[in-house]
Amino acid sequence: MNHPRIAFKTVAAYAMLASTAAAFAHVTLPRGGATVGSDYDAAFRVGHACEGAKATTGLAVRLPKGFLLSDAQARKGWKLDVQKKNSGDGEVRWTAESPQAALPANERAEFVLRGKVPGTPGPLWFKVLQTCDVGSVDWAEVPASGTSTAGLKSPAARLDVVAQGVATVDVRDGWVRQSVPGQSGTGAFMKLTAPTGARLVGLSTPAAGVAAVHEMKMEGDTMKMRELPAGLDLPAGQTVELKPGGYHVMMMDLKQALTKGSTVPMTLRFEDAKGQKTSLDLNLPVGAPEGADAAAPAHQHKH
Ligand SMILES: [Cu+2]
Numbered sequence: 001m002n003h004p005r006i007a008f009k010t011v012a013a014y015a016m017l018a019s020t021a022a023a024f025a026h027v028t029l030p031r032g033g034a035t036v037g038s039d040y041d042a043a044f045r046v047g048h049a050c051e052g053a054k055a056t057t058g059l060a061v062r063l064p065k066g067f068l069l070s071d072a073q074a075r076k077g078w079k080l081d082v083q084k085k086n087s088g089d090g091e092v093r094w095t096a097e098s099p100q101a102a103l104p105a106n107e108r109a110e111f112v113l114r115g116k117v118p119g120t121p122g123p124l125w126f127k128v129l130q131t132c133d134v135g136s137v138d139w140a141e142v143p144a145s146g147t148s149t150a151g152l153k154s155p156a157a158r159l160d161v162v163a164q165g166v167a168t169v170d171v172r173d174g175w176v177r178q179s180v181p182g183q184s185g186t187g188a189f190m191k192l193t194a195p196t197g198a199r200l201v202g203l204s205t206p207a208a209g210v211a212a213v214h215e216m217k218m219e220g221d222t223m224k225m226r227e228l229p230a231g232l233d234l235p236a237g238q239t240v241e242l243k244p245g246g247y248h249v250m251m252m253d254l255k256q257a258l259t260k261g262s263t264v265p266m267t268l269r270f271e272d273a274k275g276q277k278t279s280l281d282l283n284l285p286v287g288a289p290e291g292a293d294a295a296a297p298a299h300q301h302k303h
Contacts, residue, residue, distance in 0.1 A: 033160030048105040050132030055102035058131035066118035073112040077101025125156040151285040188249035197236035202269040209253025260287035
């Protein structure tokens with residue numbers, strides 16, 4: 001399916017979005033999750049976050065219920081306080097003992113703790129208070145439904161507890177570009193990671209008559225998009241990004257204008273190498289999230 005005229009319009013709009021969206025250094029855990037009941041090293045990635053601050057001076061991780069802490073890694077020059085509870089919650093706190101030990105704004109670091117994850121699958125949310133020489137950020141927002149943190153200003157760090165032997169696909173930062181009345185199509189974007197490899201073979205949404213995965217390619221001097229007939233390959237452990245100007249979910253025959261702030265339900269269907277089929281229900285927010293272009297490597301460490 002070629003529709004170059006739409007492509008040109010959307011590309012222009014994307015370029016504008018990219019230049020206005022601010023990069024944001026969220027506190028995150030690595031993708032891929034943890035298997036039910038396993039011992040897990042939670043390595044929190046911390047970057048610069050506090051407005052106008054020069055360094056991060058403290059990090060306090062509130063442990064979610066069901067996560068049984070066994071250990072926390074000490075940091076040189078940092079005081080470690082561990083408040084352990086048998087019920088599984090509690091807190092681990094690192095505090096820089098001197099300005100020299102603090103984490104400079106232009107550096108990133110991992111803060112590691114270890115514990116046992118629950119025996120039932122589902123997301124675990126670790127709320128993290130990041131304290132700086134000036135101000136603090138509480139990474140404590142949890143989505144009202146689903147697991148997408150897109151649109152949240154200061155999301156908690158998410159850990160997916162996954163069932164053993166089930167091919168799961170991690171979906172992050174999903175969003176749908178808003179549309180105006182009369183507009184027939186728009187795009188949806190997200191980051192997909194399949195720990196053991198999979199293929200995105202289909203998708204559907206009640207918001208559009210047709211939804212398909214497209215790629216964008218220059219043909220001569222024309223940007224064209226076309227449907228990927230065999231679906232989108234998700235190599236094991238690699239994050240594949242659907243983003244403006246690249247792979248995207250093309251939504252055609254929109255049922256109505258998609259306004260910023262609303263959400264769009266979408267079902268993704270996957271198939272693994274053995275032919276096993278899984279599906280995933282998402283609720284994608286409409287509107288480019290703050291930091292929508294943060295995935296571009298050049299922007300990642302900037303404030
Ligand atoms: Cu398209």
